[in-house]
Amino acid sequence: xxxxxxxxxxxxxxxxxxxxxxxxxxxxxxxxxxxxxxxxxxxxxxxxxxxxxxxxxxxxxxxxxxxxxxxxxxxxxxxxxxxxxxxxxxxxxxxxxxxxxxxxxxxxxxxxxxxxxxxxxxxxxxxxxxxxxxxxxxxxxxxxxxxxxxxxxxxxxxxxxxxxxxxxxxxxxxxxxxxxxxxxxxxxxxxxxxxxxxxxxxxxxxxxxxxxxxxxxxxxxxxxxxxxxxxxxxxxxxxxxxxxxxxxxxxxxxxxxxxxxxxxx
Numbered sequence: 001x002x003x004x005x006x007x008x009x010x011x012x013x014x015x016x017x018x019x020x021x022x023x024x025x026x027x028x029x030x031x032x033x034x035x036x037x038x039x040x041x042x043x044x045x046x047x048x049x050x051x052x053x054x055x056x057x058x059x060x061x062x063x064x065x066x067x068x069x070x071x072x073x074x075x076x077x078x079x080x081x082x083x084x085x086x087x088x089x090x091x092x093x094x095x096x097x098x099x100x101x102x103x104x105x106x107x108x109x110x111x112x113x114x115x116x117x118x119x120x121x122x123x124x125x126x127x128x129x130x131x132x133x134x135x136x137x138x139x140x141x142x143x144x145x146x147x148x149x150x151x152x153x154x155x156x157x158x159x160x161x162x163x164x165x166x167x168x169x170x171x172x173x174x175x176x177x178x179x180x181x182x183x184x185x186x187x188x189x190x191x192x193x194x195x196x197x198x199x200x201x202x203x204x205x206x207x208x209x210x211x212x213x214x215x216x217x218x219x220x221x222x223x224x225x226x227x228x229x230x231x232x233x234x235x236x237x238x239x240x241x242x243x244x245x246x247x248x249x250x251x252x253x254x255x256x257x258x259x260x261x262x263x264x265x
Contacts, residue, residue: 051170054184058161060208065229068209072096072150074218077103082220084154085233093233094151101126102249109151110235113138118146118244119236130237133244146244149198149217153210157197173201178221179212181205 070082083095093110100107106121110132119132136142139156160168173185183203188195200215213220 048170050172050184051164053182054170054202054204055162055164057182057204057206057208058158060206061204061210062158062162062208064208066209066226067229068226069223070220071223072218072220077218081223082150086154086229087231087233088229089232091233092151092155093236094154095121096148096150097121097123099148100245100247102247104249105245107148107245108132108236109142109148110233111138111151111155112233112235116140116142117235117239118142120245121236131240131242132235132237133242134239135244143244145246148247149215150220152197153202153213153220160196161202168196176201176203176212176214176219176221179203180222181209181211183212 065086065088066084067086068084070084072080072082077098080097082097083093085093087093091110091112093108095106095108097106099105100120104123104125106123106126108119108121110117110119115134115138116136117132118135119130120126120128121130122128135146167189169187169189171185173183175181175183181204183201185201186197187199198215198217200213202210202215203212205211209222209226210220211222
């Protein structure tokens, strides 16, 4: 018998124990390898049913174009009517009576592709021509001291409501008096992050229309069925340079010496 054939079985007998030894040395004991170590990043939070429902309604609201009137109630003030326009071309406008200059001036907040504007509206207490001042980029942030907050549920908060990732908590809430549809309580879940939306309760009907809201600005309640949307929401006046109106009342002017002398006589 040839030499190569005579020693082939012996080679197999040596190779088998050697392979086993290498297998054991490598930790291959015949059992499945251990699981990979756990990931160092925390798992994504479980999406709640309330958040899913809010996201769906807000997504419908993004596609809603209408005109509507809302009753605004705030502490220490008479009820006011807020007018909202979401035009078919994506522009929007929210008219807010008695917000500026200590309640003496009406304003409108409006948004288009050129930016966000605060517009002074004529009123009995403030008989001025309507003019507008640009206060932010179209996707920018309105300065806090000139931000009435009431425009946000109809503009930039809707995309936030559709997202499941922001640092906010969404739970089902009792229906606000006079509102229709479904209400949600929204709270911030991170004290270190600036709140993306105001903490409060927001209510939407099945079409995605805001029917009620209660937050730091007071409470809003849809005053009647929404009407059809215009093609666009034009600014109520010309855009001019200058400063937007603030909510605080203007300081009382100091009388001139002649006026003071006349008052003392």
